[in-house]
Amino acid sequence: MRNWSPFPLSPKTMLARGALRPLSLRRSGLCQGRQGAVLRAVTCRGVSAVSSAQDAAVPPGLPRPPEEIPGPRRWPLLGSLPALTARKDWDPARIHLVWEQLAKEYGPIFRLDAPGQESRVFISDSRDIEHLMRETAYMPTKPMFDSIATVRNHSRNIERGKTGLLSEQGDEWWRLRRLTQPPAMKVKTVAHYLPDIDLVAQEFLDRLPEVLDENNEMPHDFLQELFKWALETLGLTAFSRRIGCLSNSPEGLEVIRIIHSLMKGMQACQVEPGALWRWIPTPAYRRFKSAHSELEEYTLAAISDAQKKLEESDVEHLNLLDQVLLTPGLSRADVLVFMMDFLLGGIDNVSTTTAFTMLNLAQHPEKQARMQEELDQVLGAGEEAITTAHLNRLPYTKGCVRETLRQAAGLI
Incomplete structure (x- = not known):
């Protein structure tokens, strides 16, 4: 089943639930080159999230500071909320469409900060999603249900x-x-x-x-x-x-x-x-x-x-x-x-x-x-x-x- 697909569709954008909780993707060898590309490992509060983007300035396997994760502008206390609510496509009832558009604007990994909540990282690369699921299979973190x-x-x-x-x-x-x-x-x-x-x-x-x-x-x-x-x-x-x-x-x-x-x-x-x-x-x-x-x-x-x-x-x-x-x-x-x-x-x-x-x-x-x-x-x-x-x-x-x-x- 892993190599067979009856539907020739691209993977959907997914939320990396709890991606900013204590998690080390590096210990399972995720920060390695993949198909000739250098993985970008972004660490936030001790957490590594990965993207397949190439970056010659960063040696393979080294994490980047959380401030470098792309995303809408963040304000003190208010986080990303002003930038999100100012968007023409902002609709809390159809928030998944906003996430999908943000992935197109900022790439396969981006960050959102909300007032009173922990920062969250969104990933859309199917390989990154697979890595995250495998790494957290036995101890998942689910901030969506707090x-x-x-x-x-x-x-x-x-x-x-x-x-x-x-x-x-x-x-x-x-x-x-x-x-x-x-x-x-x-x-x-x-x-x-x-x-x-x-x-x-x-x-x-x-x-x-x-x-x-x-x-x-x-x-x-x-x-x-x-x-x-x-x-x-x-x-x-x-x-x-x-x-x-x-x-x-x-x-x-x-x-x-x-x-x-x-x-x-x-x-x-x-x-x-x-x-x-x-x-x-x-x-x-x-x-x-x-x-x-x-x-x-x-x-x-x-x-x-x-x-x-x-x-x-x-x-x-x-x-x-x-x-x-x-x-x-x-x-x-x-x-x-x-x-x-x-x-x-x-x-x-x-x-x-x-x-x-x-x-x-x-x-x-x-x-x-x-x-x-x-x-x-x-x-x-x-x-x-x-x-x-x-x-x-x-x-x-x-x-x-x-x-x-x-x-x-x-x-x-």
Whole structure:
């Protein structure tokens, strides 16, 4: 898979999350020549970020001071904020487009400073991204989710400093990851619910004609339909029950509202000028905290129901929630933050990956035809439920999804 790509597209601009946290790319031999070019290593607060730009004035392997990282003009206290807000293309709701334009203006590595926040380095060279991912695989730093940590550190149901995989760093992140990865990655869990997952997918397809616009095309907010499908699917594997997102049940609509509000509030906090929510409860922070409290209560209710069932009888098939509840070393608070992160991260990854895969296939009809041919050969008319045996015979389909993940991975 590493040397094969079904979509001839260039890598997307990506944010090097936490690139200015303590990290040494030099110790893994990153500061070496690459294809005849001299790597530029930029060190900021003990961190090396790399770019493939040639620079004859700097010996290979030597770091440069952080002040030399290019980027918009920086002011004392205000950082890059004045320069960003003065841009004609400035739009917090479409901040990724601003990042993309900055990469064109300043090159494959640039720096932004925001008031009240640590400086951040953005990288867009696919090789640099690979180096960063490999170097931080076991101890990633995720400053994008510090608003979650703040809210959870003030929750009566969550232990301070143990706020979950999304927001914790270092040893605490690794402790929770090490304990939750085995149940989360069990193929048997997915295999058991595969017929139900297939049924949900069929219901989603049957629903599509109802959401087409006046031109008989997918609406501009089609991602929200994928969002509902993803949440309904995750509800099966996590809680062994249907939430009702595709049928617009009261519970389904309520869960969708909560998660929409939470994600919108989190985004508002992260792009809020000056990050004032760190010091005062801004409207964006209050909305985010309120939505998080609702998701917390919903997840706690699911945990209580699962614990009751486990105590009253022997459960034949353990879902994800059952398995983490029975995992030694995990407290009830650990289970709470993990299940909330599972829902948030799962919805983002499943819906976004599906959307980008569909986009890639639409842009490359010859690849779509090849994928359709493979599906027809393996699944036939689609009258029987999908099994793991079917999935094992779909290498090209899997390749398309993996290539999408390489190009446009989800935020969470």
